[in-house]
Amino acid sequence: MPLTVATKRRLVTAALVGPASIWLFFFLVLPFIAIIVFSFGERAPEGGYQAAFTFAQFANLGSRAAAFVNTLILAPIGAAACLFVAYPVAYYLAVKTSPQRRLLLVSLVVVPFWTSLLVRTYAWMYLLGARGIPHLLELFGIENIRLINTPGAVLLGIIYGYLPLMIMPIYVSLEKLDHRLLEASADLGAKPLSTFLGITLPLSLPGVMTGVALVTILLLGEYLIPQLLGGGKVFFIGNALVDLFLQSRNWPFGSAIAVTLVAVVVVVLLVAMRIAWRVAGTRQVDLV
Template sequence: MPGSPLRRKLLTTLLLAPAGAWLIVFLVLPFIAIIIFSVGERAPEGGYQAALTLTQYANLPARAAAFWNTLILAPVGAFACLLVAYPVAYYLALKASQRWRLILLALIVIPFWTSLLMRTYAWMYILGGRGIPTLLAYVGIEDLRLINTPGAVLLGIVYGYLPLMILPIYVSLERLDRRLLEASADLGAKPVSTFFGITFRLSLPGVTTGFSLVMILLLGEYLIPTMLGGGKVFFLGNALVDLFLQSRNWPFGSAIAVTLVLVSVVVLIIANRVSSRFSGARQVDLI
């Protein structure tokens, strides 16, 4: 019918309108406001004063320590999550029975439903003076400091974000055609060659999805560095809280936020290109 394409376009527009309106109101407009704030000046009493200047971006080196900590510990934390998550996802997808697979997946996901604040408090106790250091003191290892260190922050990162790394890799491995592994074995390939040539290569979309997801969330992480780092490990999230809520330097905080978004976009682009180049597959959807 002549009107069918028009009706299909109209129906598509109506279906996308609620989601589009949601994105515009809660994502696009706030980001535009942040960009406007970032080219302004701090008002004498704090907050925002209208201006058109790039001074705030020129002052970004003043928070170099926060940038450095974030750009080092965020990818290191994401990589540590990957090292722990991949064997777990591999076992769940390719080795565990159907019954145990569901139970283990539940055990992985259920702790994620608990507040990150409560889980981080638990690690504060475990790593604090009455936790592991006390136990080690009984065997002669004394004056060992675990809390308020980069290592404690990395441990909290791995524990807090591990499910977000396991699930995309598990989905990617679970979709793997087992006949490819059997064919590789029949052709005389060694297990190591089969793993890197088939298993890891075809699971790379899940790896890059999980890595980029964890990495982007860590770029704005605030709670774990505050509680397990004790203010000695400063992330960009801590800098934003300080600038917006304490010193009330909204333009400078907005400039850092815009820079953080740009870094996140770069991470996504790199992850997408790595996945497309080495696996020839699309990113893994969790839904």
């Protein structure tokens, strides 16, 4: 009996989607289910997981309130700072440069990703340390300036590390912008600021929201930058997870924090999508 066209299409779809679905199930869904199970357990006497069913781990989340507060404050601030720096750069690349120069400049934006974030963060440790910028300031009579191991150092590292991830989505939105709309607005007598607020900014909002959501979600789990530039004094949720899983070996409590972090990420994503949809009207907004 020959297969129908619909059956063939379903088989082709299953063949294309099946391998990725199996991969995601075994390496994403199952580990997360294990984390959820661990979060309701207890710490074994020698460390690790001991089977139980208790909400004590979630009730104890307040003991890591500093990590949650630092993360939920510095992550949005870092994303906003990246946006403040990235939008003018993306606008210049997409609107103000010629196609020949654009390729070179976009490549320069991506070049830092060719080097490990660890190496680049160590470079900032030197620049912000006693022999870096503070030493140069002392030559001008400005003494006792502490830059390293501060929230400001962490924020600077966040902007540097995540700026390309904010620039590229905004650049893609602006690069697709129909320049005839800008020309028509100018021909009708609109001032540059009115054109930007009425045409450019609304049409680029999908890219803005994509960049903000992407950077914020990644920052919620950030570990390296707070550890190196914060010196252990600026604690993120990622630092708490490393401490609980690798040092304290309190897997149930670490799992409870991880589950809470995932819930926060989902809420952030849903809120970002809702805001983008409301602001952008009926235009399609893709954040993931």
